Amino acid sequence: MGLTSGPACMASCGPVVVPSLLAERAGLRPNTRYLSTFLGARFLGYLLFAAVAWELGALVSLPPAPRMLLIGVIHVLLAGVLLWYAYSAGRTCAQSCSGSELVSIGVTNKRGVAGAATLGFLTGLSLCPPFVAASVRAAELGSVGAALLFFAVFFVGTSVWFVPFVGLGCVVRNEAVTTVARMAMVLIALYYASLGLTMLLGRRVYGY
Amino acid sequence: MATKARIPLPRQTAPRSIGRSVLLTLPIALWSLLMFANPQRQSNRSLQIASVITSVFMIALFFMMMRTGSTYRWRRWFFVALGILFPVGFIHNVMAMRGTMGIPIEEMIAGRTPFCYLPIPLLILPAAFTKTLVFPGSILPGGGMSRQGMAAMAGLWLAITLVVGKGWCSYACFFGGIEEGMASVLTRAKLRKIDLRWRYGPWAVLLAMVVLSLALFEPAYCLWLCPFKAVSEYVAARNTVGMVQNGIFVVLFGGLVIALPLLTKKRTQCAFFCPFGAFQSIFNKTSVFDVKIDQTRCSPCVLCQTACPTMSLTEESIARGETLMSCMKCGACVDVCPKNAVVWHIKGTEAAWKPERARLMFLYAAWGMAVMFGGSIIAEGLATILHVFV
Secondary structure: OHHHHHHHHHHHHHHHHHHHHHOEOOOHHHHHHHHHHHHHHHHHHHHHHHHHHHHHOOOOOOOHHHHHHHHHHHHHHHHHHHHHHHHHHHHHHHHHOOOEOOOEEOOOOOOOEEHHHHHHHHHHOOOOHHHHHHHHHHHOOOOHHHHHHHHHHHHHHHHHHHHHHHHHHHOOOOHHHHHHHHHHHHHHHHHHHHHHHHHHOOOOHHHO | OOOOOOOOOOOOOOOOOHHHHHHHHHHHHHHHHHHHOOHHHHHOHHHHHHHHHHHHHHHHHHHHHHHHOOOHHHHHHHHHHHHHHHHHHHHHHHHHHHOOOEEOHHHHHOOOOOOOOOOHHHHHHHHHHHOOOOOOOOOOOOOOOOHHHHHHHHHHHHHHHHHHHHHHHHHOOOOOHHHHHHHOOOOOOOOOOOOHHHHHHHHHHHHHHHHHHHHHOOOHHHHHHOHHHHHOOEEOOOOHHHHHHHHHHHHHHHHHHHHHHHHHOOOHHHHHOOHHHHHHHHOOOOOOEEEEEOOOOOOOOOHHHHHOOOOOOOHHHHHHOEOOOOOOOOOHHHHHOOOOOEEEEEOOOOOOOOHHHHHHHHHHHHHHHHHHHHHHHHHHHHHHHHHHHO
16 A cells, blocks of 8 residues: 555655755765654654554544644744745854755754654655555554554555665766756645644635 | 857847838738638627738738847837737637626536636646546546646647747737736836745645645635736625625735836746746747846846846846746847847757847747737737627
8 A cells, every 4th residue: 555655655745855855965865864864754754644543533523623733833844944944054054065964943053853753754754645544554553552553565666766865976066957846846845834723713615 | 267259149129121011011911811711700890800910010010120129129019918818809708608796606617717827837746646626627537628728728839849848928918907907107227126936836836736636625725815806706705704705806916016016027927927928938848949048148247137027037047048948938138138148049059059040939939829829819808898889
């Protein structure tokens, strides 16, 4: 199931992963490090959500209102983190002139939480369609342990599809690429913010 | 320090003879007559008159290009006319068909909206992954263009693009004319200091919209960011979100197409925002024609850099003897150069090899395209206006 729904996961995380990876340093190693951090944090997000939802008995039947609220909050948080990432990547680039290296969120030095981890964790909680589908299957299992194991295997299956993103490390990094990535992050952040705020304000898009 | 050897190159200051200019205009005149002498137009008197006017207009402009050796100022007449008359014809059609410029979302989902090429590059990935087009236009079977029709359009676009590259944006795009007109209003720019990094804007919009269209499976650009919704058709505002969307369209149009071109004398929407332009830039690499700077003649006075409406010339690129890949081949830099150092060029030849021949070959291709795409739109817009009187 993870393997088959992997493209949807990849597409869902693309707006976050692609520009933030392009804002990193060039080369396969830094990009692999970024992706590992991102996927690891995304895995934690998966497990946390599954465990909490299981405990609350709402793994499958999360009502629409709290679901909208949750997605709305996560979209707004993602927007905020992306904006911070775009700003921080520019600041790091101004110092090294060749892209940033695992931008830190929260404090100005390396002791802050890695930006990749923050983004990964939030996308892990963002209830994308494959994740919801996996929740349905996991709910049929007998125990929380089995459900978590199911999610872990599901995560491994989907993560295979993220491997091609490492190839972005081969894209030459210069001022143009880094600036494009940062500008794209700002646009995507604004998009997520508008979606999130729409959900939070309880507006239905197009009057449906 | 070695002195640069000057290659003698006759400067094209004297106008061509009328006879020679007529001869050079003849192929375009024939093409234009072929395009506009459509028997189906006979029943519509206003369209008939508009076709004649458009045909004469296109032929006259090409003649003046041949006669004067100048490209930009004559092309600009066509381009501004195209930019102004496109909304006239388009809005008239939309109003006649739907009674309003607002598209209900059901119409958009059903693909019952007119074809627009701008979002195409943004939707390639969703189409590749899902074999589904999240396209807000009439390309669905039975609802508009057939698969064969789409293939023919794609083939035509590819053929044109391979020849003229990003020349599409200066000779066929029906969106850029308004800002080019606004950029021509003032004699001097009020805003001169522009951060060069804004040139990366179209690529950022392209990247952001491609990944968002794939993730959310919706035409993100059309729903939220297209400035030209303000003068074509907008999302029918049924709630606050619709109002916000339309507000964004108006602000982007007012800023990027009206105010900033007026203040900067640049085509700001094209240079800093248009994702299709970024996509088309890639094909400047495959195009047969480009613009070169003959280093043996260049001072450099940077007049070309100032004149370029899309900031496609920098001091570094001038030193390299070439334009940036965002060059739209409008001809402004070539016309403004006092030393004829900026020249039209055919790839694979020396920079200064017969630049007028390169210009002629490029203009035949570009103007042929202009007549085909732009001419019919101009005729349609003119016919709409004439319909009031005739």
